[in-house]
Amino acid sequence: MKKLLVVLLAIIVISGIQHETVKAKTDKEALKGTVILSGAWALYPMTVRWAEEFRKIHPEVRIDIAAGGAGKGMADCLAGIVDIGMVSREIYPEEIKKGAWWVSVTKDAVVATINKKNPVGRKLLSKGARRKDLMDVWVTGKVKKWGEITGDEKFYRINVYTRSDACGAAGTWAKYLGKNQEDLLGIGVYGDPGLAEAVRNDVLGIGFNNINYVYDAKTKEQIDGIQVLPIDLNNNGQIDNDENFYGNRDGLASAISSGKYPSPPARDLHFVSRGKPAEKVVLDFLKWVLTDGQKYVPESGYIKLPERKLREELKKLETE
Numbered sequence: 001m002k003k004l005l006v007v008l009l010a011i012i013v014i015s016g017i018q019h020e021t022v023k024a025k026t027d028k029e030a031l032k033g034t035v036i037l038s039g040a041w042a043l044y045p046m047t048v049r050w051a052e053e054f055r056k057i058h059p060e061v062r063i064d065i066a067a068g069g070a071g072k073g074m075a076d077c078l079a080g081i082v083d084i085g086m087v088s089r090e091i092y093p094e095e096i097k098k099g100a101w102w103v104s105v106t107k108d109a110v111v112a113t114i115n116k117k118n119p120v121g122r123k124l125l126s127k128g129a130r131r132k133d134l135m136d137v138w139v140t141g142k143v144k145k146w147g148e149i150t151g152d153e154k155f156y157r158i159n160v161y162t163r164s165d166a167c168g169a170a171g172t173w174a175k176y177l178g179k180n181q182e183d184l185l186g187i188g189v190y191g192d193p194g195l196a197e198a199v200r201n202d203v204l205g206i207g208f209n210n211i212n213y214v215y216d217a218k219t220k221e222q223i224d225g226i227q228v229l230p231i232d233l234n235n236n237g238q239i240d241n242d243e244n245f246y247g248n249r250d251g252l253a254s255a256i257s258s259g260k261y262p263s264p265p266a267r268d269l270h271f272v273s274r275g276k277p278a279e280k281v282v283l284d285f286l287k288w289v290l291t292d293g294q295k296y297v298p299e300s301g302y303i304k305l306p307e308r309k310l311r312e313e314l315k316k317l318e319t320e
Helices: 002-028 044-057 070-078 093-097 121-127 131-138 168-176 191-200 249-258 280-290 292-296 307-319
Strands: 033-039 061-067 084-087 100-115 159-163 187-189 205-210 226-228 266-274
Touching: 033 070, 033 280, 044 061, 044 280, 044 292, 061 280, 070 084, 070 100, 070 266, 100 121, 100 168, 100 191, 100 249, 100 280, 100 307, 131 159, 131 168, 159 168, 159 191, 168 205, 168 266, 187 191, 191 205, 191 226, 266 280, 280 292, 280 307
Parallel strands: 033 061, 033 084, 159 187, 159 205
Antiparallel strands: 084 266, 100 205, 100 226, 100 266
């Protein structure tokens, strides 16, 4: 009996040692480190959500995120100031030559915006604006009155706003209009929140924003004081049923996903670094974003990339 008790005690002690060894090994292998990101306002809300969820799994990882425009994100990553630049436009050849390496992580779009109290707002929503109208507002400057778009005899002036910071939203919007950001006319305003606020405070204003600064994150409805200006895609002088998808965020997201809303101004959003990241904590974060992190994309107001595209992005982490 005593021998049996000794054996049992020995087994319990050994099991306890093994448990402590496994626990110590697990604790030792806990992911640690810091990931620093800066850049596009378009990606900022999504990246904050990803960081929050990732840290629930890896609480010893610190993730610092700063918005400031796609241009800042690209400049910071190429200068080695941050691990990841958030970029909401295409990557330019000259940036690739400097070592820019990237993975696409999600998708969204830029939309034109007007004040909800615009004096001809009802007509604008029913007729929409043709691409040519938008070009003549932001590029040529030929259209200076709202009545020139609606055919209304009350010629209220158009107060045009654009972005003052180098950013993907302005670059993407300009590309849709056949130009570059520096070609856009208007009063320059810093950041997505600033531009949305400028239009919200000006009944005659027109601007453009990433969709997550136009729709409320919780209700998915357009935020108070601002309205999406629909695009008359078939140029027939009215917004047809299949063009009327701006009412809430889900409707627009579906139109972006299906291709009904054109690209540009729909676009992929990227995480960029100077060369493929070497630090494990950065690579693990990127892998998680492209896999488990994708389940947070739709509820955060973004559009998931096709599965084929996500697999291609994951391969970059393995082979490059």
